[in-house]
Amino acid sequence: MLIVRGAIKDYDWGVIDGLQPWSGQATGAPQAELWFGVHPGGPSPLVDTGGEPTGELLADHFDIEAIPLLVKLLAAARPLSVQVHPPRLLAESGWRQQQAPGSLAVYSDPFEKTEMLVALQDFEAFAGWRSEVEAAAILSALGISDQIVAAVRMRDRATAIRGLLEASSPARIGRLAEAAEAAGLAPEQVAAYATVTEHYPDDRGALLTPMLAYLSLQPGEAVYVPAGVPHSYIRGIGLEVMTSSDNVIRLGLTGKPVFVDQAIAALDDKVAPQMMATRHGDLIWPVNAPFVVRMLQSGGERIPSGAYRILLLIEGSARVESEFGEIVLRPGTAAVISADDPDSFVAADGLVAIVQSTSRQVEFVHERWDVARNEY
Numbered sequence: 152m153l154i155v156r157g158a159i160k161d162y163d164w165g166v167i168d169g170l171q172p173w174s175g176q177a178t179g180a181p182q183a184e185l186w187f188g189v190h191p192g193g194p195s196p197l198v199d200t201g202g203e204p205t206g207e208l209l210a211d212h213f214d215i216e217a218i219p220l221l222v223k224l225l226a227a228a229r230p231l232s233v234q235v236h237p238p239r240l241l242a243e244s245g246w247r248q249q250q251a252p253g254s255l256a257v258y259s260d261p262f263e264k265t266e267m268l269v270a271l272q273d274f275e276a277f278a279g280w281r282s283e284v285e286a287a288a289i290l291s292a293l294g295i296s297d298q299i300v301a302a303v304r305m306r307d308r309a310t311a312i313r314g315l316l317e318a319s320s321p322a323r324i325g326r327l328a329e330a331a332e333a334a335g336l337a338p339e340q341v342a343a344y345a346t347v348t349e350h351y352p353d354d355r356g357a358l359l360t361p362m363l364a365y366l367s368l369q370p371g372e373a374v375y376v377p378a379g380v381p382h383s384y385i386r387g388i389g390l391e392v393m394t395s396s397d398n399v400i401r402l403g404l405t406g407k408p409v410f411v412d413q414a415i416a417a418l419d420d421k422v423a424p425q426m427m428a429t430r431h432g433d434l435i436w437p438v439n440a441p442f443v444v445r446m447l448q449s450g451g452e453r454i455p456s457g458a459y460r461i462l463l464l465i466e467g468s469a470r471v472e473s474e475f476g477e478i479v480l481r482p483g484t485a486a487v488i489s490a491d492d493p494d495s496f497v498a499a500d501g502l503v504a505i506v507q508s509t510s511r512q513v514e515f516v517h518e519r520w521d522v523a524r525n526e527y
């Protein structure tokens with residue numbers, strides 16, 4: 152059992168000092184993400200029981216085989232890019248091909264990125280496809296050409312995406328909110344489109360957002376986003392759990408490169424986002440997800456051996472015990488427990504995120520989970 156802090160990311164869409172309760176520092180700059188894992192893009196530093204850095208990294212002790220998940224705290228002041236994450240085979244082949252000299256750097260690693268966002272505060276997102284009737288109504292009200300609107304109606308997403316990015320006037324971005332209202336969308340959705348226009352008045356990727364479904368999450372609620380699902384988180388603070396990958400293929404709302412062909416290739420119409428209307432304490436277990444999450448508010452829970460486990464303290468205090476000893480977590484620190492470590496027990500008074508890997512041990516977790524009693 153080791154203790155880590157998050158590796159901070161200062162992406163420009165972050166909230167000024169938004170992660171201070173967990174980063175432990177005010178920087179006066181955007182604090183967008185804290186990473187808890189071994190991904191080389193943001194390896195987590197180890198800390199001692201007093202919270203002081205030991206000078207080592209979690210990655211000095213474990214590799215991605217042992218730590219297959221990346222957990223993040225995320226604070227979004229404005230919309231993140233419209234993006235899609237590649238499924239496993241595409242990530243593998245794309246990464247391999249890109250090793251050739253002179254290739255475009257599209258992929259960050261050879262791994263699938265499948266993710267889930269658990270709202271810690273009210274959180275808004277675009278995720279998955281909006282109904283084609285509604286999407287067509289917004290785009291028609293925007294004055295988008297009949298040809299592109301017809302492609303949307305026929306769910307020909309590749310043609311629609313290319314048409315919106317290449318053949319539509321960016322001047323239409325200024326009328327997104329008006330068009331959403333004309334199409335009869337609720338006020339919070341109209342406001343979300345006004346936000347997109349405000350922050351990305353010249354970014355053609357904004358014209359893709361009418362194709363995306365709008366979600367509003369209350370604290371404790373979650374959305375699972377399998378690889379292949381287009382999405383753009385709009386605003387809020389949340390916990391993100393994902394496979395240990397940084398493969399993001401962007402379509403718009405970003406200053407970073409967009410890769411339209413690769414993003415279209417990564418889209419998978421057979422999967423959709425799963426909204427989980429959970430409350431603190433419920434087990435969050437999306438169908439086919441490589442992880443389960445429980446936001447434990449108070450009380451105790453046994454966390455069995457046999458799967459990778461990470462316990463991140465969000466607020467209050469928590470004590471984690473195993474036969475090897477006991478540690479006390481402070482907000483923003485996490486106990487990392489490998490699959491080979493023994494059973495652990497957590498006692499929380501506040502809010503602790505308990506994240507467990509299921510990919511290799513799914514049967515094991517199924518066996519031990521008592522559905523009727525909602526406990527192990």
Ligand SMILES: [Zn+2]
Binds near residue numbers: 234236
């Ligand atoms: Zn994403």
